[in-house]
Amino acid sequence: MSEHPADYTADEIMTVTAARALRDGRTCFVGIGLPSGAANLARATHAPGLVLIYESGTIGTKPDRLPLSIGDGILAETADAVVSVPEIFNYWLQPGRIDVGFLGAAQIDKFGNINTTVIGDYSDPKTRLPGAGGAPEIAASCREVIVIVRQTRRAFVEHVDFITSVGYGSGPGSRERLGLTGAGPGKIITDLGVLEPDPQTCEFTATGLYPGVTLDQARERTGWDLAAAPGLVTLPPPTATELAALRRFTTRAKE
């Protein structure tokens, strides 16, 4: 994008920033699309011991190219274990064994609630989206959730049209009332920077912006009154190593 004069794209710095959020040695339940790219990049760079788990039942999978779907053969062939779909959800996800749930979104609101179901009214939708998949229980049960989504006014809305996966519900106390065992979304990583929940209000605020991105630009692309967190930082650009690893994946995915 033109606002990034350096030799990386907004999508690339987003993916690299998301990968950096995944620490080595942790277990990560990976959604398809942007999360999968970032999780695989993390494993290929600073987090070789990151355990990748996909809802297709592949645990500890180590693909050397990006899977197009969550059930690609490469995921099964390189996994520590392949289990059935009921088992992955009931034994592995539900009890809270997984550290990080990594999700995408079509719409997300200021409390981190995610919509991947419909735009418009449920019974007469303007756009029918794919739906829930594994996301509602990933969002409920992983110890922490990270969301990766491109920041636009259409995606970042005051209220989502449909709550597919719960973030902080209607604010502080919602998750506890609903009996959701995980802590909820800790970060929203976008093509402009990073948002994190305010510890008091649970409302997502800007905590980091990429080099060259201004708070005003982020506010223009957010449907709620986006506040800057105290200590808002400029996030570091991708390193040459990270970019090379990411581009190797992207090239192979297209082969």
Place this chain on the structure above:
Amino acid sequence: MAEIVPLAEAIGAAVHDGDAVAMEGFTHLIPFAAGHEVIRQRRRDLTLIRMTPDLIYDQLIGAGCARKLVFSWGGNPGVGSLHRFRDAVERSWPAPLEIEEHSHAGMANRYVAGASGLPFAMLRGYRGTGLMEAGGPGRDGPQHPSIRAVTCPFTGEILTAVSALNPDVAIVHAQRADTSGNVQLWGITGIQKEAVLAARRSVVTVEEIVPALDPRPDAVVLPAWTVSYVAAAPGGSRPSYALGYYDRDNDAYQAWDQISRDRERFGQWLDTEIFGAARV
């Protein structure tokens, strides 16, 4: 006991108009050949059940076979929308499509309950989501037909119950069967075992029928007495894949995006690829 018959005969005997049909296979081993045979035999008013509708149900919906869809994720994996599904939901073409929508965990547990002979399964799920009210509509909509809150009789915790799925017929694809009709599949085994055990009847298509199955420690085995019909259908899960036989045809998934966008182009695809193929 499984009867080994040609695919057209298996579908003709097992799938009737108005049936609830589950075709399963989680990205891997999707029973495309069997789905195409259902279209070819012009079955109507089906309730289609499947966690990930994928191209196979996009095709059945577009061809007018479905009255209702029970599902948890309806997209073209890694590509985008299922356009025939969207056209049915958004514009009732070629016919209105009733939907009953779940999460993956909910659908998986519904099959487990069905396979277990229980009326419902329990999970921690759905709480706070729109799915709880939506079988229908948004915030003030009617209660979902197959999701309820329940209280644990031991701890008092509020959990979620989902009703059992017991399809009239389950259709899956596997790598192999032996000449007695015992079925073996491996790799990502998804929800196929539960779907077959939950269903009243079942059809299993296979890459090959062999004299005897080599034992494989990681394989799911469906003994012949749990299966109604076995049919040889080499390549029967293309453009998805069969581990050990062929890879996923990612280009076909990309190409479907264009074919399925347009009603007319989809109609041509049906004529040549489904109905034409049958008359050769």
